[in-house]
Structures are given as C-alpha cells and as structure tokens.
Amino acid sequence: MRRVLCLILIISSVAVHGQTIDQTLSFANTLFEKKEYSNAVEVYKRVLFFDQNGEYGREIYKNIADCLYNTEKFEDAANYYELAFFSESSDSVKNEINFLKASCYLILRQYDYAQIELLNLTDSLYSGQSRKRDYYEGMVYFAKDEFAASEKSFKSQVSDTTIIHKLFRKNDRISRISPKKAKILSMIIPGLGQFYVGDIKNGLNSMILTGGLFYLGIRAGLNNSFWEAGISTLPWFQRYYTGGFTKAEKIAQTKIKERRYKVYNQLLDELEKQPGSH
C-alpha cells in the first residue's frame, strides 16, 4: 500500500503542473474579449505579478487600463494608461491613450490634468483624432470657464453652428448673474436677491419670515416697549435676516451651476445629433 501511495505521489507530481504565463495571458484576453472586465483585470494583474522580466507589461497595460475604465475605476485607469503611454512607440496609439487619460481626468473633475494630456498630443494628428481633440478641448475649456475657446472647439465639430452660437449666448447671460448682487439685494429687502436669480419660492419664504418677525417686533414695541421687543424678537429677526442674504448668495451660485450644467448638456445633445454619432 505504501509503495502504491508513493507511486501515485511521484506520478502526480510529474503530471500536475501550473498554468504557464502565456496561458494566463490568453485566458485574460478571452475574458477581455467577452467584456468581463472586472475578472479580466484580476487575471492580467496575475500575469504582471509572475512576469519577472517585464516582457508582458507593454502588451497588457492598455488592456488593464481599458478594463478599469470600463468598470468606472477612473483613477486606477489613468495610472495604467500612464504606464501604457510610456511603453508604446506608435504616435497614433499614444494619442489615443492621451484621449483616454484626458477622459479619466475629466470624469474625475481634474480639469488641469485633462488639459495637460491634450497638450501632450502630437502636432500631426491621425485620422479622426483632430475631431476628438476638439471634442475634449471643448469640454475642458467649458469646465474651466474658458467659454470663448470652448465655443470655438464646439463649433468646429458641427456643420450648422447656429444652435451652438445660441447656447453660448445663453451661457453668457448666465455669467451675468452675480451672487454678490443677489446678496446685496437681499440685504436691502429680504427675498429680493432670491427673486433676482429666479427663485420665487425662497424669495417669498424669506420675505414672509423676516417681514413677519419685523411686524411682530414693531407690534411688541408699540404694545409694550421697544426694549422688550428688542430682547424677544430682534435675535430671531437677525438670525433669519442674515440667513436670508447669505442664502441668496448661495442660491445664486447654485443657480449658475444648474443653468450652466443644462447648457453644457444641450451642447452635448447637439454633438449627438451630428451624423456618424451612434
């Protein structure tokens, strides 16, 4: 029995062998093709772990980055795109990697980094890449409030620029909204700043609340004494009066963001309508 066991052990040690690095890579590529990105990334990382001579990195960095990009892990994706960029020799592919990195940084709202990636593009762009550059530049400039440059980039992507022009004029009107002006208006008459930015509900609310407290204070002053009115209602009035004009400024800032977001999405809608967008 002991001999049989020894024989089994010897045979199995010869017959059983681990998966080779090429087999692992092939399996990872199959998962990638099947769009099973979260599984693929783990297998690719296994390849990297056993790749002691650094032979496979060049081949798989971009795939790992693509997997992470598709699973919405944009920070990690940007790091792997960086590795892929430096292990790539073709300018065309390098440009594509730059676009993907710019996309990651835009989604992460790191606009300066996204802009740096666009500046890293080669001077002579390959087919389709100049339009892509305009697309990304349009977004980066818009996010950085550089609207004139953004308008130029957006206009270069559409055949009819009329709507883009109108949307950017609408955006100019948004820029004219001043949070400071809203604050000062609410200091003069509570609620006026909110009306100025188009927030009727909060404007009326502030007006009624502070107006009510003011009326209560005057009434208490006339019926009793102004000293008593000051003690009882002035702290409340002061609280909602200062709260009102502070809120007016914040509401203005929020309204600017809301409207700008709407215009930005309308601009993207226009790009979607372009022939070839699918």
Add this chain to the structure above:
Amino acid sequence: MKMKYIVTGFLLLSLLLLKNDLKAQTKSEIGRHRNIIDDGNVKREYTEAKNNKNEIQVLFSGLFLFYKTFVSSQDQSVCTFTPSCSEFGILSVKQYGMIRGGMMTMDRLTRCNGLSPSNYELEKKTMLLKDDPREKKYVPIVSIVN
C-alpha cells in the same frame, strides 16, 4: 492635363484620409462626459421623516418637514451637533415616543451651545459634535468638573 490628374488624385486621397475625421463621437462616449461639471443640485432628502408607523409619527414628521422647508431653509447652519436638533427631535420621538422623545429634544436644545465640546466625539467630515439618539450611551452626558 497631368496637373488635373494630380489635383484630382490629391483631393480623393485627402477625402479618404479625412473620412474618419468627419466621424462624430459615439453616444456612449458623450454620455460618459455628461456629468463632468457640477449640476448644482444640493437638495437633501429627509429620510428621518419616512417610514412612519403611527399617527403621532406622521404628525411629528409633518412638523419636521414644515420646519425644514420653510424655517430652517432660511437659516444658516448654526447647530453644533450632528444630527441637528430638529433631526434629533424626530428621531428620538420615533424611537422613544412622544413624551420621552420630547423630553430628550428639550434636553438637547439646552445643550446646543458648543460650551462643552469635550463631552462629545467630533465628526471630522462636518466638524460637528456627534450626538445621535439611535446610539446607546454607556456613559451619561455630564459636564466634567475637576
């Protein structure tokens, strides 16, 4: 004549090269970049006022929502605690009932002055003092006098 062919050939070649340049971005690519700027949405949903089990809870949740919508919305953030006093009120009424919850809320209002921060844990994200009625306190809240 030769020149004509060269120009035609050049134009055809340019068109071929530019073919891809005229391709627009895909919808999924555009969709991915729709939220790269702040949408300004700061509306908060008050989960404290949900899942009411009886009429008392419905009444207090209504009062809480009225206060939050029409009064607290016009105020600056002045509460020293998290959850805020109104949130503490509705949570304690829901957990301990109207009488005990009401008393706990009164007690909380008297403590909302920031004079004894050493008695509470600080929430680093909001820099407010933690005082949640849902958490059991093993040590009573009292001022430490040396």
